[in-house]
Amino acid sequence: MTTHRPRTRRYVGAGLALALLAGCMESYATRSDQSISASQTIGPLTEPAVVNSADGTCFARATTPAIIETVTEQVLVQPAVVRSDGSVQSPAAFRTVTRQQILRERREVEFETPCATVQTPEFIASVQRALVARGYYRGAINGTLDPRTSAAIERFQTDQDDVHTGQLTLKTARTLGLVALPRGEL
Structure with a gap:
């Protein structure tokens, strides 16, 4: 026999959490409005x-x-293996690296x-x-x-x-x- 009690508890718990969150947001907004001056x-x-x-x-x-530039480059992970006759035994392995660079800070x-x-x-x-x-x-x-x-x-x-x-x-x-x-x- 299945009871629906656990579901009810979850909804009550979620409702209580939302009420607490709303109370926190309200008090934060009130505090921040009072503590920030025009300057x-x-x-x-x-x-x-x-x-x-x-x-x-x-x-x-x-x-x-800020001005941010995205730089993408290929980085050598493993060099190519070349036989003595000049043929390639295994090609070089590369990895793509993407990073962001800040050109000018936000100010x-x-x-x-x-x-x-x-x-x-x-x-x-x-x-x-x-x-x-x-x-x-x-x-x-x-x-x-x-x-x-x-x-x-x-x-x-x-x-x-x-x-x-x-x-x-x-x-x-x-x-x-x-x-x-x-x-x-x-």
Whole structure:
């Protein structure tokens, strides 16, 4: 005769485990929200600090991803055995080894950027036109910082050795000829 008691116990045990897990998650979320201040969060600053209101420059923060390269190579395990007459008795044995190599670490960068008051739709349209003239952007000139525009900015930044964020940096804006250089850099 078969009883169904063991199954019931398993379901009760699983339900109890889920309840405990949910309680842990809830308390962790509450604790983490209380202990993290605005200066400790990772990602773009919510309100960039104005550096110089005359220039209209602000700071922004972004996390650049790591660049990882996968290298695959053949490693000699056993050399070929060659007879005295030059014929191969047994061919060489190789093993394929795949490894990942970090070319650039993930890092958080802080950079100067034109302030939000400067980045009007007309200014963004000028950025788009400047990127079209240089062959980096092929979208509509609509004055919005959409994903296509951000991707074009990032490609341009990569070629100019600027931070690769997709956000408009002050260096990128100056290179595009959209923001005047300070007197000391002329």
